[in-house]
Amino acid sequence: MDNVDVTEKSEIPKYRWVILAVSCLGTFSGFLAMNSFASIAPFLIEGGVWSVADLGLWSGITTVFCTLFLMPSGILADKYGRKIITGFGLIIWVIASIIFPISPVLKLLSRALMGIGYAMLWVAPSALLVSWFSRKPSEIPAAIGTLVGFWMLGGAVTMVLPVYLFFLGGGLAGGEFYTFMIMGVIVLVIAIVFWVFGKEKPTSSIGG
Amino acid sequence: MTSFKELTVSEAVLKNPGVYVTGIALFCNFIMVFITFIYVPSFLAMYSGLPPEQVSILSFIFYLMGFPSSIAVGIIHAKLKLGSPLAAIGLLLNAVGTIAMLYVKDFTSLLICIICIGWSNLWPSSSCLSIAGTIVPPKFAGTSVGVVSCLGFVGGCVGSFVGGMYMIARYGFPAGWWLICITSLIGLCFAILDIRFERRALAKASTA
Numbered sequence A: 001m002d003n004v005d006v007t008e009k010s011e012i013p014k015y016r017w018v019i020l021a022v023s024c025l026g027t028f029s030g031f032l033a034m035n036s037f038a039s040i041a042p043f044l045i046e047g048g049v050w051s052v053a054d055l056g057l058w059s060g061i062t063t064v065f066c067t068l069f070l071m072p073s074g075i076l077a078d079k080y081g082r083k084i085i086t087g088f089g090l091i092i093w094v095i096a097s098i099i100f101p102i103s104p105v106l107k108l109l110s111r112a113l114m115g116i117g118y119a120m121l122w123v124a125p126s127a128l129l130v131s132w133f134s135r136k137p138s139e140i141p142a143a144i145g146t147l148v149g150f151w152m153l154g155g156a157v158t159m160v161l162p163v164y165l166f167f168l169g170g171g172l173a174g175g176e177f178y179t180f181m182i183m184g185v186i187v188l189v190i191a192i193v194f195w196v197f198g199k200e201k202p203t204s205s206i207g208g
Numbered sequence B: 001m002t003s004f005k006e007l008t009v010s011e012a013v014l015k016n017p018g019v020y021v022t023g024i025a026l027f028c029n030f031i032m033v034f035i036t037f038i039y040v041p042s043f044l045a046m047y048s049g050l051p052p053e054q055v056s057i058l059s060f061i062f063y064l065m066g067f068p069s070s071i072a073v074g075i076i077h078a079k080l081k082l083g084s085p086l087a088a089i090g091l092l093l094n095a096v097g098t099i100a101m102l103y104v105k106d107f108t109s110l111l112i113c114i115i116c117i118g119w120s121n122l123w124p125s126s127s128c129l130s131i132a133g134t135i136v137p138p139k140f141a142g143t144s145v146g147v148v149s150c151l152g153f154v155g156g157c158v159g160s161f162v163g164g165m166y167m168i169a170r171y172g173f174p175a176g177w178w179l180i181c182i183t184s185l186i187g188l189c190f191a192i193l194d195i196r197f198e199r200r201a202l203a204k205a206s207t208a
Helices: A016-046 A052-080 A082-099 A104-133 A137-158 A161-168 A175-197 B009-014 B017-047 B052-080 B084-103 B107-121 B123-134 B138-171 B173-207
Strands: none
Touching (some): A052 A104, A082 A104, A082 A175, A137 B123, A161 A175, B017 B084, B017 B123, B017 B138, B052 B084, B123 B138, B123 B173
């Protein structure tokens, strides 16, 4: 069953903390998936594999697609469920991470998919927390603040982990492929954890 | 009085001026955030005259600051019951930190600036997302966060393309920093204006 039953209307579900934890895990993986290319870029540019123009193009594509899909993501999250849209965003990231190192054309597609996934992950977990914390609205800002904080923790980890993986995978000879595959696997594990523990609403039906 | 349950998306979100005021505050914040995310590390590397290991430490601290700061602002927001003043303070701190960064060269002073910018960078984002989620009935939280974030990410595109690629490339780092400062101050005005809408929404929610 997708929801947690709350018999008393006034009851504040303790499961909200689990929802906060899995939502934070989801957003944490956001920067890992999206910005890994930036931290290994200096080595690949120096090796003549990528150019500075490539980086600008990839960042731009992601930002534009993210901007375009933010509003539709919000509407879809309200209509079909915030858990579904968050999970969908995570799966998009897994696919985008895996296809990124394969070919130049797939790199562009990957960055566009990253933008769409980013839009979903930016909007849906915030709305999910609002549903879970709405019985104690005073906690909503703290929950959303924590969620935003995990984006940034992901950002800090992104400055270290991809570089380590890049050299572990052989540097210029295969390091790029290895890094993005591992990132894809990490996000996949997080997506599974989110899907297992994430619940739509603290009521017996989605409509509440 | 129209109850929350009878409201449509249009009435609850699209005709709600508070959503747009919050969105414009986030728009200004994201111009600044997108420039600082890209250019704080490059500014440190190219303009500060510091050795590479100190640049790495400062860049890492810059990203890492966002984690405790977002959680802190969420908790303070929850205690104060109002997020707009915190967004305004965050924007002001950013403006001060970025201007100061132009005029200092030693590691300790730059560290103080980095902490100031990194600490306040996501205060407005965290507050605006919470406001977007709570200013409308929970049922429409996704759409509201989507609309506000969309305005924010349009600011992100402006920050990346106009601020990052054009102004800084053409006129140098000081031009970018002054752009950050000006947008922070405009955002500050909207964050102050948002106090009224947030208070009204809170009052409405408590009587509904």
